[in-house]
Amino acid sequence: MQVHYGLDREFDIRNPVITTGSFDGVHIGHKTILNRIRKLAKEVDGESVLITFHPHPRKILYPDSAGRELRLINSQSEKIKLLKTTRLDHLIIVEFTLDFSRMTSADFIRTILAGKLKARKVVVGFNHHFGHNREGDYEHLYTLGKYFNFEVEEIPQQDIDNETVSSTKIRKALRDGNIQRANAYLDHHYIIRGQLEKGDPVLFSKGFPTLRLPVEEDTKLIPPDGVYAIHLISGNIYYRGMLNIRRPGGDTTMPATDAAIDLHLFEYNNNLAGKSATVFFHKQMRNESIFTNGYDLLAELEEAREETEELIY
Numbered sequence: 431m432q433v434h435y436g437l438d439r440e441f442d443i444r445n446p447v448i449t450t451g452s453f454d455g456v457h458i459g460h461k462t463i464l465n466r467i468r469k470l471a472k473e474v475d476g477e478s479v480l481i482t483f484h485p486h487p488r489k490i491l492y493p494d495s496a497g498r499e500l501r502l503i504n505s506q507s508e509k510i511k512l513l514k515t516t517r518l519d520h521l522i523i524v525e526f527t528l529d530f531s532r533m534t535s536a537d538f539i540r541t542i543l544a545g546k547l548k549a550r551k552v553v554v555g556f557n558h559h560f561g562h563n564r565e566g567d568y569e570h571l572y573t574l575g576k577y578f579n580f581e582v583e584e585i586p587q588q589d590i591d592n593e594t595v596s597s598t599k600i601r602k603a604l605r606d607g608n609i610q611r612a613n614a615y616l617d618h619h620y621i622i623r624g625q626l627e628k629g630d631p632v633l634f635s636k637g638f639p640t641l642r643l644p645v646e647e648d649t650k651l652i653p654p655d656g657v658y659a660i661h662l663i664s665g666n667i668y669y670r671g672m673l674n675i676r677r678p679g680g681d682t683t684m685p686a687t688d689a690a691i692d693l694h695l696f697e698y699n700n701n702l703a704g705k706s707a708t709v710f711f712h713k714q715m716r717n718e719s720i721f722t723n724g725y726d727l728l729a730e731l732e733e734a735r736e737e738t739e740e741l742i743y
Contacts, residue, residue, distance in 0.1 A: 431514045434522045437546060443520055445476025445550040448543060450560060453482050454597045455503035456512040458617035459555065463585050464516045467553050470583075476550050477519040481542070482509070483526040489649070490526050499683065501651035503600055503616075508623050508646075511708070535561025535570055544578035552580055556587045605682070607654045607714040619710035622650070622691070626664070628703045629692055638731050641693045641702060643673075643709060648685035655680050657716040659738040662695060664707035671695035672738040673709060694731075696739060712742055 434441070447467045453460045467478040484506055488497040504512065506523070513521055524530065533541075538561050543549045552571060559567050568584045575582040587594050595615050603612035604620060612620050622643060629640030645652065655675050662669045676690045693709065695702075715737055 431518050432520050433510060434520065435525075437522065437524060437542060441547055443477050443479060443547060445471070445474045446479045446520075446547050447471040447474065447476050447551045447553065448479040448481065448547060448549050449553045449555075450481040451555065451558065452486055452597075453480065453509065453513070454486065455600050455616055456509060456516070456618075457503075457595055457597065457600055457615055459587070459595045461516060461617060463553055463555055464513075464518055466583070466585055467551075468517060468519075470551050470553065471519065474550055479520040479522065479547065480513065480518055481522045481524060483524050485526055486649070487526050487531065490528060491531055500649070501601065501686070502647075502649050503597060503604070503620070503651055505623065505645075505647040505650050508621055508708075511623065512618070512621075533561060535565050536574065537561075539571065539574045539578065544580065549578075549580040551583065553583045553585060555585050558584070601651055604651055604653050607656060607717070609653065609658065609711045609713050613711070619712065620653075621711070622652075622709045623706070624709075625706050626693075626702050626704065633694075633731075638694055639698045639700065641695070643691040643693055643707070645686040645689060645691065648687045650686040652682075652686045652689050652691075653711070653714065654682060654717070656714050657734055658714050659712040659741045660693070660709050661712070661742055662693065662707050662709050664702055664705050667699075669695045669697050669699070670739070670742045672715065672734060673711075694735070696735070715741075 447470045449463050449467050464480065471478040486500060486502060488500050491497065510521065543552060552575060554568055554571065568582070572582045600612050600615045603615065609620060622645065624643045624646055627642040627644060629642050633640050652675060655677055658673045660671055660673045662671060671694055673691060673693045677684055677688065715734060
């Protein structure tokens with residue numbers, strides 16, 4: 431997958447089949463759209479293209495209301511990593527600014543889809559809107575597509591157990607600590623990526639070596655405080671373990687970068703500090719925090735470890 435930053439360049443993409451959107455979470459509905467553009471691209475000897483935006487448009491358009499407390503399922507690097515697994519050909523990341531938000535849907539179609547990218551086909555999700563004041567929709571795109579000589583297709587909503595999937599519902603599941611529901615919506619594990627740091631020396635001396643996982647972006651959505659069953663991959667090596675999230679005062683509105691995230695890996699490797707890793711969440715095991723310096727919590731740590739080892743194998 432080629433990653434392009436911005437639109438201020440010439441693109442040499444063969445018969446582009448394009449979709450657009452924030453794609454936060456890269457969930458099962460997003461994957462359906464991406465699978466479709468890949469299939470269509472193959473049929474026309476073309477290449478699949480996703481145009482996405484950073485920061486999230488709500489952060490720019492509504493900084494004091496809807497965007498202020500918006501937390502995202504993925505950091506930008508996490509989204510790129512997940513999109514690479516879909517075998518997408520091209521990812522174009524557009525900086526979303528107030529000036530860009532004022533571009534009309536007609537201008538977006540004329541200057542970007544038809545002009546810069548020379549779209550062969552455009553695929554959008556159900557009820558997709560774009561352009562200034564979200565004025566553009568499927569019908570508008572279809573009409574102008576005929577004028578600019580590209581085809582347009584709309585993908586219906588995706589359901590799991592008759593429940594419509596959306597990034598909003600996934601965020602709610604994560605806020606509730608319902609990792610298994612979020613994973614079902616996503617069609618993959620919820621993840622946190624970061625560079626590992628050394629953990630608590632006292633717990634290390636008592637047989638519970640830990641690592642600290644800093645969060646990359648303060649807008650990342652972090653599940654509630656508690657203990658989670660996880661696995662971790664660093665350098666293509668798989669580790670099982672458990673993870674504890676702790677915020678000062680349990681304040682879930684604070685920036686994600688202020689949360690303390692500590693991991694205990696069952697197959698511990700003391701060379702992991704300083705290395706990049708991806709943590710994959712399986713299930714919330716307990717609500718309360720357990721990674722502290724208190725010696726009286728060792729029995730509780732051992733019990734949590736046994737429960738988690740039974741879950742992840």
